[in-house]
Amino acid sequence: MNKKQKKSLFKIIAAAVLFLAALPLKNLSFYPYAALLLISYLTVGWEILRRAAVNIAHGQVFDENFLMSVATIGAVATGEYPEAVFVMIFYQVGELFQSIAVGKSRRSIASLMEIRPDFARVLRDGSADETDPQQVAKGEIIEVRPGEKIPLDGVVTDGASNINTVALTGESMPRAAAVGDEVMSGCVNMTGLLQIRVTKEFSESTVSKILELVENSSARKSKSESFITRFAKIYTPVVVIAALLLAVIPPLFYGAGDIAVWKSWVYRAMSFLVVSCPCALVLSVPLSFFGGVGGASRRGVLVKGSNFFETLALCDTFVFDKTGTLTKGSFEVTGVRAVSVSESELLELAAACESASSHPIAQAICKKAACGKKPDSVEELAGLGVCAQVSGRKIYAGNAKLMQKIGVSPADMPGTVVHIAADGKYLGSISLEDGLKPNAAEAINELRRQGVKRIVMLTGDKKDAAISAAKKLGVDDCRYELLPADKVEIVEDLLEKSDGRLAFVGDGINDAPVLARADVGVAMGALGSDAAIEAADVVLFDDDPAKTAFAIRAARKTLAIVRQNIVFVLIVKLVILALVAFGAAGMWAAVFADVGVAVIAILNAMRAMQVK
Amino acid sequence: MKRIYTLDEIDCANCAAKLETALSKVDGVKNVSINFFSQKMTLEADDNEFDGVLKSVISLVKKLEPDCKVVL
Numbered sequence: 168m169n170k171k172q173k174k175s176l177f178k179i180i181a182a183a184v185l186f187l188a189a190l191p192l193k194n195l196s197f198y199p200y201a202a203l204l205l206i207s208y209l210t211v212g213w214e215i216l217r218r219a220a221v222n223i224a225h226g227q228v229f230d231e232n233f234l235m236s237v238a239t240i241g242a243v244a245t246g247e248y249p250e251a252v253f254v255m256i257f258y259q260v261g262e263l264f265q266s267i268a269v270g271k272s273r274r275s276i277a278s279l280m281e282i283r284p285d286f287a288r289v290l291r292d293g294s295a296d297e298t299d300p301q302q303v304a305k306g307e308i309i310e311v312r313p314g315e316k317i318p319l320d321g322v323v324t325d326g327a328s329n330i331n332t333v334a335l336t337g338e339s340m341p342r343a344a345a346v347g348d349e350v351m352s353g354c355v356n357m358t359g360l361l362q363i364r365v366t367k368e369f370s371e372s373t374v375s376k377i378l379e380l381v382e383n384s385s386a387r388k389s390k391s392e393s394f395i396t397r398f399a400k401i402y403t404p405v406v407v408i409a410a411l412l413l414a415v416i417p418p419l420f421y422g423a424g425d426i427a428v429w430k431s432w433v434y435r436a437m438s439f440l441v442v443s444c445p446c447a448l449v450l451s452v453p454l455s456f457f458g459g460v461g462g463a464s465r466r467g468v469l470v471k472g473s474n475f476f477e478t479l480a481l482c483d484t485f486v487f488d489k490t491g492t493l494t495k496g497s498f499e500v501t502g503v504r505a506v507s508v509s510e511s512e513l514l515e516l517a518a519a520c521e522s523a524s525s526h527p528i529a530q531a532i533c534k535k536a537a538c539g540k541k542p543d544s545v546e547e548l549a550g551l552g553v554c555a556q557v558s559g560r561k562i563y564a565g566n567a568k569l570m571q572k573i574g575v576s577p578a579d580m581p582g583t584v585v586h587i588a589a590d591g592k593y594l595g596s597i598s599l600e601d602g603l604k605p606n607a608a609e610a611i612n613e614l615r616r617q618g619v620k621r622i623v624m625l626t627g628d629k630k631d632a633a634i635s636a637a638k639k640l641g642v643d644d645c646r647y648e649l650l651p652a653d654k655v656e657i658v659e660d661l662l663e664k665s666d667g668r669l670a671f672v673g674d675g676i677n678d679a680p681v682l683a684r685a686d687v688g689v690a691m692g693a694l695g696s697d698a699a700i701e702a703a704d705v706v707l708f709d710d711d712p713a714k715t716a717f718a719i720r721a722a723r724k725t726l727a728i729v730r731q732n733i734v735f736v737l738i739v740k741l742v743i744l745a746l747v748a749f750g751a752a753g754m755w756a757a758v759f760a761d762v763g764v765a766v767i768a769i770l771n772a773m774r775a776m777q778v779k
Numbered sequence: 780m781k782r783i784y785t786l787d788e789i790d791c792a793n794c795a796a797k798l799e800t801a802l803s804k805v806d807g808v809k810n811v812s813i814n815f816f817s818q819k820m821t822l823e824a825d826d827n828e829f830d831g832v833l834k835s836v837i838s839l840v841k842k843l844e845p846d847c848k849v850v851l
Binding site: 222227230269445449 | 788791794796797814815816818821842846
């Protein structure tokens, strides 16, 4: 409990004691009885009366304070002194509970995001100083000890360790980090001492980006949130008018001359006022979304706005980009066919040709071969391959088109193949494959279990590779040999055809236009890639395609809780309004319909944080 | 320019919503959103008139929610 809450609790206890002391005096002597009740009322209600007065002075009527003041003063006017005091005490107890519940949820959501580093240990002039991460410049060396958070993005310059990325990705398996590896802020260094050269300032670091996105996620309001805000604007005046009518009209029919009749209806009207505050609704709906966003981000799924939860829950079409999303995104050599040289010699020659290139295929070949030889010169032939001088020989490495161009006939091979020829003679070929991620097929199945009707795979790859991957995965449709512009066209076409919503999942590097065009754009493995985080609506921080199904589950659970809360709050309010109107419930029930319901709705909203 | 400020002692969601509506009508405010749970206000206005806009926003907050403070 904070200071304000403690003060409030103290006031409530004092008022309750005075209230109980006053009750026995009721039939003995009126003045001490009334005085004690008045003191009790003012103890617990003075703050409310004061705020109501201040707000009216500023032209704000119909706020909670005003309604409570009018209701309790009205109860006094009808002679219900103990009722007025009791209602005020009960209201303050409710407010206190509400304040504690909100504080608790704030803290538990904040703890989900405990990735903000407190300090960075910078090596300056030979000593290690603890400073604010914001004070560290690019290029400085920081030291991170075991058990500490990595405060800034950088590259390891010394030491080796295991790094826990669970706070960012939800993946509990530690990652190894050694000299030359990039490490991300927000991860925890587990086993060894690391020295890291800072590559990004704090405000540009991963940790800052994530925190900023999570905090901004509630700025994009969902439909249910705007509905509630609009509803609240109408609800309060309507109930207040109903209260006025209730105070005036029935007595005219049931005994306009009888003061007791008037009193009874005015009392009911005052109870109406208490129910008229929409706080439980206004509070619980965004809190559910906030909890949902927080819970998902803990598992490495960042939803950039609560509106995307609503769209995700309605998705019946998923379009996947193949490379890097369903596949590992890196090629592996799967076969070597040498014609007139040994396999290792072929690989060595190919590696020498490709050693200067950063193309993924080239890197895969270099990784496979003992990459010793350096070429004397390399010429890139766009769309064909490379031509290199290696130890005085002229080597060509590239696709079948290149081979035909230089006048050799390559063997016909399916899939991704690099052919090699030297001095006008065909030497052989190397086949490569971009393997599927281990759980890609499981991810597709899981999406189907979630009720996704259509799963489409798009790829720029050749027909053979695309179809064999599509078969293994069990997707409904597969389009291949696509250029980025074709992908946009296909997604637009699918958008027109589908009844539900469409999600596009890509690696975010070159699918920004498609990510933007889809109802929900999901970028995968996007940790560290600013462009992808910018373009996507949902960001998956690790490479696991099964997180798409998790995102749908989180979205549906959050929306279910939002609906429960809306329905629950409205039903309780309406039932209590009805009971009050027929005189079957008193003002205390009305207070429950206000603050009690709010507390229950808050507790329910907090469930949104936990999604399995 | 977009800046984020902490709002202290904003303790009712409906009040936050009302405050947000009122602040969005302040001259020069391009966009304002109040997050009741993180107790943060995001204010967007033109660079050259930002200080003036911030001043009128602060005074309006003080007027509508006397208990609530904008932490600078």
